[in-house]
Amino acid sequence: MTEASVVHIFLSRGRFSSFEDIRDYVDEGWSENGDAEPSVFMGEAGIAKLEPMCVEVIHAQDDGHRAPVVPEVLLREASYADQWLPQVKSTEPADAAICVFAPNVVTNPHGTSLHYLGRFTYRA
Template identity: 80%
Template sequence: MVEPGVVHVFLSRGRFSSGEDIRDYVDERWSGNGDAEPSAFMAHAGIAELEPMCVEVVHARDDGHLTPVVPEVLLRDASYADQWLPHVESTEPADAAICVFTPNVVANPHGTPLHYLGGFTYRT
């Protein structure tokens, strides 16, 4: 039997002007000697070791303009959304989202300046 995974979902409105801005906030950096350094998001959310292939970022743009939309629209193309998105109760418009999937462990989800929607289960 496959153990369910958990996706932690974070929303933002007006914080990131581009997909590059949100990646700069999420992605690890590398020091001059090749050591991984945690990103601001990793530090805020309490993620000790990031598996980058299990983090998705969404940035809502329509004709080059930021367009806040409800989570149901913003997140509809995220991985496994058909399983967990129906459980999202928020209707708060957002223009960016970060979805952190298992095996990543989020120890401090409320430590970020983003709106934390919660952790939702899914099966692969």
């Protein structure tokens, strides 16, 4: 039997104008010397080393929605959503989300400038 994995969900409403805007907030940058520089999100959430393939960014306009929607709608296409989305009880509308999956470790989830929805379990 596989061990339960964890996903951390962060929501936003009105902060990001596009998918590229939210990616700029999440993705590592590079110095002039070619060294990786942590993103604003990595610093706020306390992610020491980011595994970018295990972070999903969702922007409602990219899904064809023009206005904020409830998490159940916004997050339904995220990985393993069939397992963890039923655990989400929030109906707060949002137009962007960040899903941080293991092996990423989030040490300061409430330190971000986003709404931290919570940590949810699933089986990979």
